[in-house]
Amino acid sequence: MRQRLLAVGFLTLVALPVHAAEEPAGGLSPFAGNVGNAIWTLAIFLIVVIVLGKFAWGPVLTLLRQREDFIQRSLSEAKRNRDEAEARLKEYGAKLRSAQAEAVSIIDQARRDAERLREELRTRAQTEADTLVRNAERQIQLETSRALQQIRHEAADLSIMIASKLIQRNLSKEDNEKLINDALSQIETRRPH
Template structure:
């Protein structure tokens, strides 16, 4: 085995070192620069991606804070609208109650006036009936026949007497 021969072994190491040096020089001259450039490019892309991700995260946090602020504002606005709607409903309820109270009082007053008119008419009718009855009674009591003028005069007197009695009875 010649490779384990000490004389042959030393020259083999020399040539191996020379070929390794040449290979190292060729690799550093032609292969290593593109590899290093690719690694630097990749490192730059990764760094840019990390920076972009950080910017996106910051931007997302800022938007989240803005949306939360808008949401709080919308919630406050909704609460204000509900409060306003409740106050409007209360106001409308009070207005309706007032309107109904006024309408009720008006109807009560009209009814009272109508009752008073009916009472006055009933009193008038009673006076007329009383006058007719008084004439009839007077005619029967006197048992004489009266002329038309006498009858009217007696009716007027009876009517005045009944009116005077009713006026003194009310006072």
Template sequence: MKMSTLYCAPSILLTVATPVFAAGTADPFAGRIYQAVAAAIVFIVVLVVLKKAAWGKILEGLQDRENKIRKDLVDAQTAAKEANATLKQYQAKLDKAQSEARSIIEQSRTEAQKLATQMKQKAQDEATHLRQRAESEIIAAKEQAVAQIYAETATLATNIAGRILKREITETDQRQLVDDALGELGKRPKN
């Protein structure tokens, strides 16, 4: 298409259109009461129809969503509170268990120490007892040995004395002498 055609066509249209708009007024405030009546009727019809067919459903939908969100929030808050309470309970139980464990360990340690002390004491007692017993036996054995030595010595002395005196010492005399000697020996202080 030539450029001249492009100019001509709009120019022709403009020429045609200009008188068209001359038919309408150039005053933007101009109008008719019919427009106001039409505006009122159309708006009221739209309002009534939408109120019956649309706004109720939309409002109900928005309220349902709002209620659901609010309920979910409340549930979440409740769940969070319950979780916190449960956590505190478990924490308390855990603290209690730890405390009990510490107590048990402490008690065990105390008992072990007590037992060790007892065992040590018992061992010491036994050792002391054994030593005392050994000492007693040693003393008894010593006394017995000393007594035997005295007896042998007395017998020997009486035999020697009998020979010296050329007198026959009977067995009864000899026994009497030994017993006397042992009796004196028993009266002597022990070293």
């Protein structure tokens, strides 16, 4: 319905210059004409203004207000989205810095743990090496003592054997008896009574 009224109003406006052109021209002055024409022109102008005001300007203004509201909402939403994006960017930046600090902390802790483990392994290896050296020295001393003991026994046995052979050759029966008696008397003097 509105569109029909707008079309009628538009056709009326378009028809006015054509209707004015059909009348004989009394002169080319813009003020030429009579009062009746002026009243009709003013009446038609007021009707057009009222019709446009009632049917066209209201919807046009409503559309303009809706468009303005839409643009305002879009701007508000864009600002809100921008603010949210900036907040998220700050949040992610803080999280990234926190993650970097944590990574540095983890790396430092791993280095400290590796250094502690290296020192512990070095100490353990040194302790084991010292233990092995002490055990080897003890074993060498034991083996040396055994070897010396065995050498002493063998030397004593060899000395006894050589001495007995020498004694058998050089001593007479009386010398032999005297040696035995002297040895027995020394044993008796050493024995506690």
